[in-house]
Amino acid sequence: MPVLNINGQSVDAKADPRTPLLWVLRDTLGMTGTKYGCGIAQCGACTVHIDGVPTRSCQVPLNSVGGRKITTIEGIADGDKLNKIQQAWLELDVPQCGYCQSGMIMAATALLAAKPNPTDADIDAAMTNICRCGTYKQIREAIHAAAKA
Amino acid sequence: MTIQTTLGSTPLNRRNFLVGTAAATGGFSLAFSFPYAPAMAAEVQEINAWVVIKPDDTVVIRIARSEMGQGTLTGLAQMVVEELECDWKKVTTEYPTPGENVKRGRVWKNFSTGGSRGIRESNQYVREGGAAARLMLVAAAAAEWNVPVAECTAANSVVTHSSGKTLTYGHLASAAAKLEPPKEIPLKDPKDWKLIGKPIHRLDTMDKLTGKQMYGIDVKLPGMLTATVKACPVNGGKLKSFDAAKVEKMPGVKKVVSIDGNAVVVVADTYWNARTALAALPIEWDVGKSGSVQQSDVTAMLKDGLGATEAYIGNKVGDAAGAIAGAAKKVEATYAYPWQNHAPMEPLNAAALYTPDKLEVWCGTQNGEAALAAAAEAAELPVAKCDVYKMMLGGGFGRRGRADYVRQAVLVAKQMPGVPIKLIWSREEDMQHGSYHPTTMCKLTGGLDKDGNLVGLHMRISGQSILASLAPQSLQNGMDPATFQGMLPSGPEGTYSYNVPNLLIDHAMRNPHLTAGFWRGVNLNQNTVYMESFMDELAEAAGKDPLEFRMKLMKPKNAAALKAACDRAGYGKPLPEGHFHGIAQVMGFGSYVAGVAEVSVSKDGVLKIHKITAATDPGYAVNPWLIERQVAGSFVYGLSAALYGEITVKDGVVEQTNFDSYNVMRMDEMPEVDTVVAASGGFWGGVGEPTIAVAAASVLNGIYKATGKRVRELPLMNNELKKGA
Ligand code: FES
Numbered sequence A: 001m002p003v004l005n006i007n008g009q010s011v012d013a014k015a016d017p018r019t020p021l022l023w024v025l026r027d028t029l030g031m032t033g034t035k036y037g038c039g040i041a042q043c044g045a046c047t048v049h050i051d052g053v054p055t056r057s058c059q060v061p062l063n064s065v066g067g068r069k070i071t072t073i074e075g076i077a078d079g080d081k082l083n084k085i086q087q088a089w090l091e092l093d094v095p096q097c098g099y100c101q102s103g104m105i106m107a108a109t110a111l112l113a114a115k116p117n118p119t120d121a122d123i124d125a126a127m128t129n130i131c132r133c134g135t136y137k138q139i140r141e142a143i144h145a146a147a148k149a
Numbered sequence B: 001m002t003i004q005t006t007l008g009s010t011p012l013n014r015r016n017f018l019v020g021t022a023a024a025t026g027g028f029s030l031a032f033s034f035p036y037a038p039a040m041a042a043e044v045q046e047i048n049a050w051v052v053i054k055p056d057d058t059v060v061i062r063i064a065r066s067e068m069g070q071g072t073l074t075g076l077a078q079m080v081v082e083e084l085e086c087d088w089k090k091v092t093t094e095y096p097t098p099g100e101n102v103k104r105g106r107v108w109k110n111f112s113t114g115g116s117r118g119i120r121e122s123n124q125y126v127r128e129g130g131a132a133a134r135l136m137l138v139a140a141a142a143a144e145w146n147v148p149v150a151e152c153t154a155a156n157s158v159v160t161h162s163s164g165k166t167l168t169y170g171h172l173a174s175a176a177a178k179l180e181p182p183k184e185i186p187l188k189d190p191k192d193w194k195l196i197g198k199p200i201h202r203l204d205t206m207d208k209l210t211g212k213q214m215y216g217i218d219v220k221l222p223g224m225l226t227a228t229v230k231a232c233p234v235n236g237g238k239l240k241s242f243d244a245a246k247v248e249k250m251p252g253v254k255k256v257v258s259i260d261g262n263a264v265v266v267v268a269d270t271y272w273n274a275r276t277a278l279a280a281l282p283i284e285w286d287v288g289k290s291g292s293v294q295q296s297d298v299t300a301m302l303k304d305g306l307g308a309t310e311a312y313i314g315n316k317v318g319d320a321a322g323a324i325a326g327a328a329k330k331v332e333a334t335y336a337y338p339w340q341n342h343a344p345m346e347p348l349n350a351a352a353l354y355t356p357d358k359l360e361v362w363c364g365t366q367n368g369e370a371a372l373a374a375a376a377e378a379a380e381l382p383v384a385k386c387d388v389y390k391m392m393l394g395g396g397f398g399r400r401g402r403a404d405y406v407r408q409a410v411l412v413a414k415q416m417p418g419v420p421i422k423l424i425w426s427r428e429e430d431m432q433h434g435s436y437h438p439t440t441m442c443k444l445t446g447g448l449d450k451d452g453n454l455v456g457l458h459m460r461i462s463g464q465s466i467l468a469s470l471a472p473q474s475l476q477n478g479m480d481p482a483t484f485q486g487m488l489p490s491g492p493e494g495t496y497s498y499n500v501p502n503l504l505i506d507h508a509m510r511n512p513h514l515t516a517g518f519w520r521g522v523n524l525n526q527n528t529v530y531m532e533s534f535m536d537e538l539a540e541a542a543g544k545d546p547l548e549f550r551m552k553l554m555k556p557k558n559a560a561a562l563k564a565a566c567d568r569a570g571y572g573k574p575l576p577e578g579h580f581h582g583i584a585q586v587m588g589f590g591s592y593v594a595g596v597a598e599v600s601v602s603k604d605g606v607l608k609i610h611k612i613t614a615a616t617d618p619g620y621a622v623n624p625w626l627i628e629r630q631v632a633g634s635f636v637y638g639l640s641a642a643l644y645g646e647i648t649v650k651d652g653v654v655e656q657t658n659f660d661s662y663n664v665m666r667m668d669e670m671p672e673v674d675t676v677v678a679a680s681g682g683f684w685g686g687v688g689e690p691t692i693a694v695a696a697a698s699v700l701n702g703i704y705k706a707t708g709k710r711v712r713e714l715p716l717m718n719n720e721l722k723k724g725a
């Protein structure tokens, strides 16, 4: 049974080794904050960090992540304290339906870690997730706000 | 606000939450707020159907409409609280269930959430709900003090007597709940509003930042199994056979069943196992007569309607044919609009638990009552033995107004009594079994006199009717009035914007085999593209500026909205080199809307949409902060469709399967959006949808100015914009 390192904890994951990490998180471990949107690496709703790199978990089989550091939306706040991106998202009321926002926040958090002061072009390049509600304008504003915070 | 970070406790808590809430409150509601203490039911005081006040002063506002991102939860709560005079910081919301609504004589009225109707249709009765509760709280205070009601006032969850003494709502709730509801419920004068009209924060943001927000797809019940479905690839076709034995031994598979004679479902322990087995399942289909339909057949069918002698008349003034025949100049153009899919971010899903005595359903739905009706019908149980617990929607856009996925979940659950089943559609299933934006073509013919005045106009729409697909019983002598959205002479939805002395707008209905549905903005989308593109074509033929040409024909409130957008955008003033403005306007969903798009097209034909300035007049603007978000968001949806949105068929089967073949706009293509909320007061219009219609139309008019190319067929990706090409 693969042992995963998720949000700083060791977790047993009983599933077929070829199962995508997305479904291991959601169905095996009950961590439903990570979302299914397309299953083919197009939408980014399933984005998690693997060793700090934003990754579309629908494309990552369980047997490839043993021993690597996985962070999900449930694990990016510091206890009760939202991270900078979450805080900016809150202040600007970024989410509409919210379904894409776990993935958006994971992508934006990784962007800010890599580039503390991203330009619009950096944002365009890093934020390729789909939002059908169309929150792109507020996402851009919130990333800039978080960078300044 | 606690944020759950410990991994192990998450599934257990959620399970308790779901099961506990439903059981402890008699299946009454699933709240948004998480966690939701089930014991609450015993202590709460329901003042009336809309307002519950707990001893700690917390106010729970009941919301009948569904939240799908549009903000109706916040907007409707603002309406109630405006009259209730409670402390906004103490407000939470919850959904009554559709079953409870039936039991209580539809005390919450309409649950349907579509057509941008949330606020414009229910503003009166939800404000009355808040006002009635306040009157009862004040009466309870007066009774406790033994003073006249007239000496008491209410504000901020406190009733104050003229002597200065006070009582809190939490203290008064239980006495107030026992009083007779007031017969007369006067409402505030709009000039006295404190909360309506204010740009305040949403009530439902926090859980969407931490992964805690529960959507239908996240529902977890003890012993639950997960199912996934494949329906006949050709809409209208049937299931012939399938070989369950081939997959029954695959990991996690519990059962393979057919439903409705047209779909197969694999039930397994997890979604991935269900999906893997379904992909391996040998299935034979009887595709039926639509199995030979090609996209060219659909085009031919629509073209035929353009010249047909028989058509339903939506708007008629004078003699259009005669005026055009006698005109100094005749202008004619034909346009086409494809099928488009909703593709809400959360794939369709529903969970159902069936026993011969009871049916419970958990799902995101835009119409709880329709979902309940569909569920009861599928279960073959009386409605009184069924209920639906509404979950947050991961987008709706019209798709979740149809209850096909709810029916499917119940049909599966019925074959496994006592076992909760969550049915999840794959994205591929969603792309290929949509309720698509109807496909139409349109021929416009106009006559100008020698001074360039429009003397006659004929708009012939040919194509698909939504009502014929979804609700044929609602057709009016065969006619679908919704087809004429934005083009009708009168009605609460909107009136045609222009005064044309001789006008004919008619529809030759042609219904190809895919199901049409309500798609954010609905028929206003294509009708605005047609009418507003043609207005620019007429203006050019008349040798006039598009704004000047329109202004002469427009009704006052339409003109005011267009002027507001043009003024803000600086229409007519110099733009950066190579940038051009296109304009469009329309009235729909009870609101007046207009847009000015600033676009450029490079030498290589690459379009850039720099900015769209939008104006909307919804009469009263309840929350401008949320309206701005609706306008910008709707432009993403509308421009995604304009740029890329196209569903096509081959051998009757939808060719697009996922976001790789059905592209949508990403962040890098997002224009700047500047929204003018030009609320003129005196009426209640919608905001979730109307403005979407001006996005594509204004961009197309801008493209023409930039390139001299008139795009008449969407999506844009099929058009070459390069100069000389
Ligand atoms: S679900 Fe993984 S990218 Fe869409």
Ligand code: FES
Pocket (backbone or CB within 6 Å): A095, A096, A097, A098, A099, A100, A101, A130, A131, A132, A133, A134, A135, B069, B345, B394, B395
């Ligand atoms: S907020 Fe709904 S999909 Fe992004």
